[in-house]
Amino acid sequence: MRRHSTVILSGVTFFSRPVHCQYSLLGCGWRGPHHEVNSHEQQCQHPNHSGAQVFSHLQRQAENVEEASKIFTQIMSVLSFEKITFNDLQLKPYRTDEFIHKLFYETSRFSALSYQWVIKARLNDNQKDPHLTCNRFITYQLIVKSKPSSPMVVHFMILRGPFGDMRVNPHICQFEFTESNTESPFFALPLPDSAECNKLLAARIIDFRLMMGMVTK
Numbered sequence: 001m002r003r004h005s006t007v008i009l010s011g012v013t014f015f016s017r018p019v020h021c022q023y024s025l026l027g028c029g030w031r032g033p034h035h036e037v038n039s040h041e042q043q044c045q046h047p048n049h050s051g052a053q054v055f056s057h058l059q060r061q062a063e064n065v066e067e068a069s070k071i072f073t074q075i076m077s078v079l080s081f082e083k084i085t086f087n088d089l090q091l092k093p094y095r096t097d098e099f100i101h102k103l104f105y106e107t108s109r110f111s112a113l114s115y116q117w118v119i120k121a122r123l124n125d126n127q128k129d130p131h132l133t134c135n136r137f138i139t140y141q142l143i144v145k146s147k148p149s150s151p152m153v154v155h156f157m158i159l160r161g162p163f164g165d166m167r168v169n170p171h172i173c174q175f176e177f178t179e180s181n182t183e184s185p186f187f188a189l190p191l192p193d194s195a196e197c198n199k200l201l202a203a204r205i206i207d208f209r210l211m212m213g214m215v216t217k
């Protein structure tokens with residue numbers, strides 16, 4: 001969730017956008033309203049840290065950049081597959097019939113790549129009392145409803161799509177569907193934070209786009 005602080009100047013109210021300290025590259029985690037950034041940066045200690053002190057932070061950043069570029073390359077490669085397709089879908093909440101109802105999400109059936117599919121999602125991997133924790137996350141799986149005649153490797157990812165406002169990070173999942181393996185494992189939906197997860201849950205229906213690509217053997 002983006003927080004804005006309100007500044008009142010001679011009766012005029014406007015929002016001051018949150019900004020990072022300019023030394024965030026050196027590991028400073030300060031984030032605050034724009035009008036406070038100058039006074040913070042004047043007393044920020046990060047420019048005085050030694051190379052050894054900032055090294056592990058820089059190393060972590062380099063790893064993140066490398067990871068991001070790997071995902072980018074994977075997405076580029078999937079977009080070059082012979083068969084790619086997308087569907088704009090909605091996850092709707094349901095409860096299981098068990099004695100203690102469990103919440104889960106499911107889309108309607110949809111067709112893609114000449115098969116029928118459904119996406120299922122759950123909260124905190126079905127842990128007992130997800131409402132009691134403030135660290136919420138969503139995992140999802142892709143299920144093929146018509147039996148594949150031969151094994152097929154499907155790459156898929158969830159995107160915001162034109163009807164939703166999900167701030168999902170780039171990612172690619174992959175699973176080989178066969179006659180006996182019609183359900184992928186649950187993959188984490190990479191949301192930036194738990195607040196984003198709460199925002200999606202509060203909206204009840206989750207709009208998104210599913211991108212799929214298939215390697216034909």
Ligand SMILES: [Zn+2]
Pocket residue numbers: 021022023024028029030040041044045046
């Ligand atoms: Zn700082």
